[in-house]
Amino acid sequence: MKKIISFICFVTYSQIFCSNPLVLEKATDGAIFSRQQEVEQLNIVDDILDNSQCKSGVVWRPFEEGEGDIKGIVLHYTVTQTYELTKRAYYNAGVSAHYTINFNGVIFKNVPDGAIAFHAGASGFDGNISLNRFYVGIEQVHPGYVEKGKEYTGVWSNTILG
Numbered sequence: 001m002k003k004i005i006s007f008i009c010f011v012t013y014s015q016i017f018c019s020n021p022l023v024l025e026k027a028t029d030g031a032i033f034s035r036q037q038e039v040e041q042l043n044i045v046d047d048i049l050d051n052s053q054c055k056s057g058v059v060w061r062p063f064e065e066g067e068g069d070i071k072g073i074v075l076h077y078t079v080t081q082t083y084e085l086t087k088r089a090y091y092n093a094g095v096s097a098h099y100t101i102n103f104n105g106v107i108f109k110n111v112p113d114g115a116i117a118f119h120a121g122a123s124g125f126d127g128n129i130s131l132n133r134f135y136v137g138i139e140q141v142h143p144g145y146v147e148k149g150k151e152y153t154g155v156w157s158n159t160i161l162g
Contacts, residue, residue: 056094060111067133077142097137
């Protein structure tokens with residue numbers, strides 16, 4: 001499972017940050033393989049978060065010495081209905097992601113290059129602690145699901161963070 005998740009993360013990372021991203025294809029025998037494909041440059045909108053609007057500290061900070069050797073990405077989803085509500089949640093909670101992908105596919109750059117986003121909390125993976133120092137955070141705007149009993153119904157939640 002760890003290898004599958006790592007591969008999915010790598011493909012997502014390559015689609016956002018590389019000029020020749022990987023594309024997954026299925027061979028006639030059912031095997032899945034990847035290849036690089038020339039694509040148009042993605043439209044990434046700069047919308048750097050303003051630390052002065054944060055209600056609890058800051059939402060990002062510059063790398064310090066020994067930080068910033070990027071080892072991978074962490075994918076999240078927001079449990080908000082819109083990008084604007086996601087930004088409000090960032091400011092209210094003092095969290096952030098380097099990039100936020102809106103439900104319509106627009107990608108917003110929220111944290112400058114050379115800075116830490118606060119997306120992974122108290123975290124550790126593969127011998128690293130405080131993953132914010134080494135992992136790019138990518139949030140997908142997604143409203144979540146209403147839970148009925150212990151099974152997801154697939155019905156959108158109407159919860160608004162604020």
